[in-house]
Amino acid sequence: MIRKKLIAGNWKMNKTSSDATALVTELVAEVGRTSDVDIVVCPPFTSLEVVGKAIEGSSIKLGAQNMHHEASGAYTGEISAAMLRAIFTNYVILGHSERRTYFGETDAFINKKVLAALKNQLKPILCVGETLAERESGSTLKVVQTQLEANLEGVSKDLATNVVIAYEPVWAIGTGKVATTEQAQEVHAFIRSLLVKLFGDAIAQKVRILYGGSMKPANAPELLSQKDIDGGLIGGAALEARSFTDLIKSAAAVK
Numbered sequence: 001m002i003r004k005k006l007i008a009g010n011w012k013m014n015k016t017s018s019d020a021t022a023l024v025t026e027l028v029a030e031v032g033r034t035s036d037v038d039i040v041v042c043p044p045f046t047s048l049e050v051v052g053k054a055i056e057g058s059s060i061k062l063g064a065q066n067m068h069h070e071a072s073g074a075y076t077g078e079i080s081a082a083m084l085r086a087i088f089t090n091y092v093i094l095g096h097s098e099r100r101t102y103f104g105e106t107d108a109f110i111n112k113k114v115l116a117a118l119k120n121q122l123k124p125i126l127c128v129g130e131t132l133a134e135r136e137s138g139s140t141l142k143v144v145q146t147q148l149e150a151n152l153e154g155v156s157k158d159l160a161t162n163v164v165i166a167y168e169p170v171w172a173i174g175t176g177k178v179a180t181t182e183q184a185q186e187v188h189a190f191i192r193s194l195l196v197k198l199f200g201d202a203i204a205q206k207v208r209i210l211y212g213g214s215m216k217p218a219n220a221p222e223l224l225s226q227k228d229i230d231g232g233l234i235g236g237a238a239l240e241a242r243s244f245t246d247l248i249k250s251a252a253a254v255k
């Protein structure tokens, strides 16, 4: 298979450092030697360093949930790409719908972060997706296209394979409502076609497109067996070792 599956856990604003250490210690014991699936954990900033230490020597990689695009300076409360790299962070979630909705992040702002992440050898997990109103009005593909094209503006072909896209229908995040496999595959295939236009076929075939939105061990096998679904960005089910490791095993079982 050309694209290795990737399962990323977005812990959001959950877990103190000691809770985070306990969870990641279980993950390392259970799946820390997995090589047929890429595994990423994205704890809150306060736990990045302890989680980074706990995964040393395992195949699990570290991701952050956000960053600022400037290198340093007077941006109270913010964290730069270089700070993340200094503690061996490999991935960063950008443009999550919660950042877009609650913190007013625009497509142009997210684009600056994507470019800054890539410049600093961080792999962006770029989230795009429509709201329920947008789906019901038939504008899903248009919304995803607008976000994707704006967020990836200026990304070079050389760096494009370092980008991971997460298709996350906003109405499916944390709601228990999962997109049907047909709904998800349709948007994933559309995203792949946009990537072909932006970067050419060879590169587009290498970019991983994750599904996110109430993915659980029960619905993962069907979603993950779709042609253009290359893994999952997992919220709720990543907060507990059993469900997260079951998701990883589902991804590993897909041929």
Ligand code: PEP
Residues within 6 Å of the ligand: 010, 168, 172, 173, 174, 175, 176, 212, 213, 214, 215, 233, 234, 235, 236, 237
């Ligand atoms: C997310 O927030 O990225 C997400 C997919 O959450 P959940 O799995 O809880 O829907």
